[in-house]
Amino acid sequence: MINAHLRKALSKQTWQPAIRDWLKNTLATGLINLTALVVSGLFVWLLSDVVLHGLPKLSWGFVFDAPRNAGRAGGIAPIIVSTSWILLVAIAAAAPLGLATAVLLTEFTRPASRFGRCVEASVGVLAGVPSIVFGLFGNAFFCVYLKLGFSILSGGLTLACMVLPILIHTAVEGLRAAPDEYRQAAAALGMSRSAALLHLLIPAAAPALLAGLLLGIGRAGAETAALIFTSGYVDRMPGSWLDSGRALSVHIYDLSMNVAGGDANAYASALVLIVLLLTINSLAMALTQHWLHKKMIRL
Amino acid sequence: MNPFLLDSELPADPNSAEAQQNAYTLGPIQAGPACCEPTPLISVEALSLSYAGKPALSDISLDIYQGCITALIGPSGCGKTSFLSALNRLTDLIPGCRVSGRIHYKSRDIHATGQDVQGLRRDIGMIFQKPTPFPLSIRRNIELPLREHGMRHAADLEQRVQQVLQDVGLWAEVKDRLDAPAQALSGGQQQRLCIARALALQPKVLLMDEPCSALDPLSSGVVEDLIQSLRGRYTVVIVTHNLAQARRIANYAGFFWVGEQAGCLVEFGRCRQIFETPRHELTAAYVNGARG
Numbered sequence: 001m002i003n004a005h006l007r008k009a010l011s012k013q014t015w016q017p018a019i020r021d022w023l024k025n026t027l028a029t030g031l032i033n034l035t036a037l038v039v040s041g042l043f044v045w046l047l048s049d050v051v052l053h054g055l056p057k058l059s060w061g062f063v064f065d066a067p068r069n070a071g072r073a074g075g076i077a078p079i080i081v082s083t084s085w086i087l088l089v090a091i092a093a094a095a096p097l098g099l100a101t102a103v104l105l106t107e108f109t110r111p112a113s114r115f116g117r118c119v120e121a122s123v124g125v126l127a128g129v130p131s132i133v134f135g136l137f138g139n140a141f142f143c144v145y146l147k148l149g150f151s152i153l154s155g156g157l158t159l160a161c162m163v164l165p166i167l168i169h170t171a172v173e174g175l176r177a178a179p180d181e182y183r184q185a186a187a188a189l190g191m192s193r194s195a196a197l198l199h200l201l202i203p204a205a206a207p208a209l210l211a212g213l214l215l216g217i218g219r220a221g222a223e224t225a226a227l228i229f230t231s232g233y234v235d236r237m238p239g240s241w242l243d244s245g246r247a248l249s250v251h252i253y254d255l256s257m258n259v260a261g262g263d264a265n266a267y268a269s270a271l272v273l274i275v276l277l278l279t280i281n282s283l284a285m286a287l288t289q290h291w292l293h294k295k296m297i298r299l
Numbered sequence: 300m301n302p303f304l305l306d307s308e309l310p311a312d313p314n315s316a317e318a319q320q321n322a323y324t325l326g327p328i329q330a331g332p333a334c335c336e337p338t339p340l341i342s343v344e345a346l347s348l349s350y351a352g353k354p355a356l357s358d359i360s361l362d363i364y365q366g367c368i369t370a371l372i373g374p375s376g377c378g379k380t381s382f383l384s385a386l387n388r389l390t391d392l393i394p395g396c397r398v399s400g401r402i403h404y405k406s407r408d409i410h411a412t413g414q415d416v417q418g419l420r421r422d423i424g425m426i427f428q429k430p431t432p433f434p435l436s437i438r439r440n441i442e443l444p445l446r447e448h449g450m451r452h453a454a455d456l457e458q459r460v461q462q463v464l465q466d467v468g469l470w471a472e473v474k475d476r477l478d479a480p481a482q483a484l485s486g487g488q489q490q491r492l493c494i495a496r497a498l499a500l501q502p503k504v505l506l507m508d509e510p511c512s513a514l515d516p517l518s519s520g521v522v523e524d525l526i527q528s529l530r531g532r533y534t535v536v537i538v539t540h541n542l543a544q545a546r547r548i549a550n551y552a553g554f555f556w557v558g559e560q561a562g563c564l565v566e567f568g569r570c571r572q573i574f575e576t577p578r579h580e581l582t583a584a585y586v587n588g589a590r591g
């Protein structure tokens with residue numbers, strides 16, 4: 001009798017939780033797998049949609065021709081050139097400034113100092129500003145006040161302001177993650193802080209710096225709103241960086257929204273944009289790998 | 300007879316295969332001052348140190364004698380490492396750290412205005428508990444600080460690299476892979492590389508913060524032999540928790556203890572005296588394993 005009670009109690013205590021645990025585990029695993037499936041499914045769907053619709057229109061002619069009939073026919077050669085110029089200006093302006101700010105924040109400012117906190121807060125606010133506001137600011141400041149007009153330079157500088165917070169944030173994270181031992185050991189060897197920074201900390205943070213740069217390029221390459229008011233949407237081949245130039249994203253927006261019958265070329269342009277960004281990504285990664293390897297062996 | 304050897308010290312076996320392969324090239328020990336008539340190289344007077352207002356060390360006074368090995372022993376948290384970092388002003392790197400009192404190196408206050416801190420640290424090198432090789436090749440690890448200090452000629456660099464690697468007994472092990480990453484070396488090899496890197500700058504003093512405690516017993520033994528071999532040519536200050544090690548290698552020993560608020564120096568003297576006839580009862584209890 002007692003034995004039976006005992007067994008019942010035991011079974012209640014041991015089996016029910018076991019089943020519950022099993023159920024919990026299965027559910028949790030299932031949910032996690034489902035999330036992974038949804039995320040990668042979305043990506044594959046998006047990519048295949050663009051590839052399926054864009055690939056038939058894509059040819060060498062499309063890449064090397066000027067657009068005709070408001071972009072319904074012809075190619076996107078001037079637009080690719082303008083996009084590259086704008087990206088180049090943006091990165092050339094933002095990367096040194098971003099790295100310098102990050103170095104100032106991590107190496108030359110005491111943690112939790114008022115100055116450091118102020119700068120970090122400003123960077124945080126800057127990161128949250130909608131891109132259309134950057135567009136308006138860029139128009140007012142670069143185009144009108146500095147008299148640069150609707151130009152590749154204005155657009156690039158506006159994008160630089162926009163990607164600056166991303167660059168600063170990732171560079172700060174990267175430099176903070178660089179082992180403190182390097183700083184100490186370098187100081188103990190009588191090396192200056194700038195030497196430690198140049199030879200040890202920045203190389204140690206290089207993967208993070210690169211990731212930030214790629215994120216920045218990605219965001220700048222995808223930007224439309226900030227460019228409409230600054231670099232404009234003239235689709236001719238730019239002669240200099242003071243000419244107006246249409247970025248790929250602006251072209252895609254224009255074709256899909258404003259030009260009836262421009263959908264096919266919009267898809268093809270989107271495909272080109274994706275390929276362009278992927279190429280930049282892999283190129284930058286390969287270069288950094290190569291550079292880091294060289295850095296390790298000689299000066 | 301080497302004047303720096305301790306009374307109790309036995310010469311290491313010179314016939315082992317490893318010893319022969321890695322024969323130290325430090326050469327005959329320079330005729331430094333014998334430890335029976337020691338010259339102080341660093342004099343510390345009434346040193347106190349605090350972190351963000353919280354005292355960590357109070358009123359430490361002692362002399363570090365030239366050419367000798369000085370061991371600092373005591374429980375964790377009694378400020379030995381802080382004391383060590385104060386000697387070459389590495390404490391400057393720690394925000395909120397305040398040092399008071401005087402530290403004279405070569406009869407000059409190291410906190411005097413106009414003190415060349417980088418030069419001071421080149422003279423007084425430091426080895427950390429955890430080996431800290433840079434993420435560079437073995438060769439570059441040694442070359443980088445040398446280049447920073449103005450050594451540019453490839454032949455000079457090459458020669459110095461070989462010399463210091465031989466001094467730490469690492470040459471035979473790495474001469475074929477100087478361009479391999481230093482972080483691929485074993486822990487003991489990394490620590491010896493760090494010592495070689497410090498020696499390359501031709502310092503006068505080496506501060507060592509538990510250099511063997513992150514290593515296995517065999518590597519620890521190799522590093523300990525290396526430290527022994529530095530005696531006479533360099534002045535070594537070593538923090539160690541290994542009392543047997545302190546006893547084996549040190550000429551002088553200082554015993555730190557956590558005082559009422561901050562760490563303090565209980566007793567300082569010849570190593571043998573500290574271990575065999577301690578004057579203070581705390582020292583006696585600690586070295587006999589009764590306390591701490």
